Amino acid sequence: MFKFTLRIPTELHARLTAQAAADRRPLNAEILHLPEITLHPVRTTMNRPDGDSSTPALLRRGSHSLPA
Numbered sequence: 478m479f480k481f482t483l484r485i486p487t488e489l490h491a492r493l494t495a496q497a498a499a500d501r502r503p504l505n506a507e508i509l510h511l512p513e514i515t516l517h518p519v520r521t522t523m524n525r526p527d528g529d530s531s532t533p534a535l536l537r538r539g540s541h542s543l544p545a
Contacts, residue, residue, distance in 0.1 A: 493508060
């Protein structure tokens with residue numbers, strides 16, 4: 478698991494905290510859950526045209542790309 482510091486506005490923190498409580502989740506779990514349900518999964522397929530079946534192109538572009 479990758480650990481990092483995130484700064485968010487106070488109002489957004491309050492909204493996330495309220496949503497986490499409504500969903501009966503810890504805040505961290507809520508923050509992980511929300512992008513998971515909104516982002517499309519990255520599909521890996523064998524026999525890709527670029528010859529690489531191990532890592533999707535999206536993940537090879539750079540450290541700023543978000544894995545699903």
